[in-house]
Amino acid sequence: MKNSGKPRRLAFPVHDRIHLCEQRRDTAKAGQAYRTFLVKFPNDELRPSVEWELKYLGKDIDDIPELTTLGEAGTTEGKK
Numbered sequence: 001m002k003n004s005g006k007p008r009r010l011a012f013p014v015h016d017r018i019h020l021c022e023q024r025r026d027t028a029k030a031g032q033a034y035r036t037f038l039v040k041f042p043n044d045e046l047r048p049s050v051e052w053e054l055k056y057l058g059k060d061i062d063d064i065p066e067l068t069t070l071g072e073a074g075t076t077e078g079k080k
Contacts, residue, residue: 014036018030018037034053035054038051
């Protein structure tokens with residue numbers, strides 16, 4: 001994916017601030033920051049990650065199908 005034309009170094013700090021909001025359990029601020037990121041950096045390589053994280057923002061890890069499937073695959077590994 002191509003950069004939005006804005007300096008690449010700007011996208012990473014914005015993305016990091018989003019994670020800080022999540023750590024503080026402020027999903028409203030995190031959600032707004034994700035949406036702002038998508039507007040400011042529409043073609044950034046982090047876009048798919050940001051869209052995924054926004055989709056599952058505030059969800060329990062057990063409610064995320066992709067992660068549940070990964071866990072199940074890991075539990076059968078090594079069994080014969």
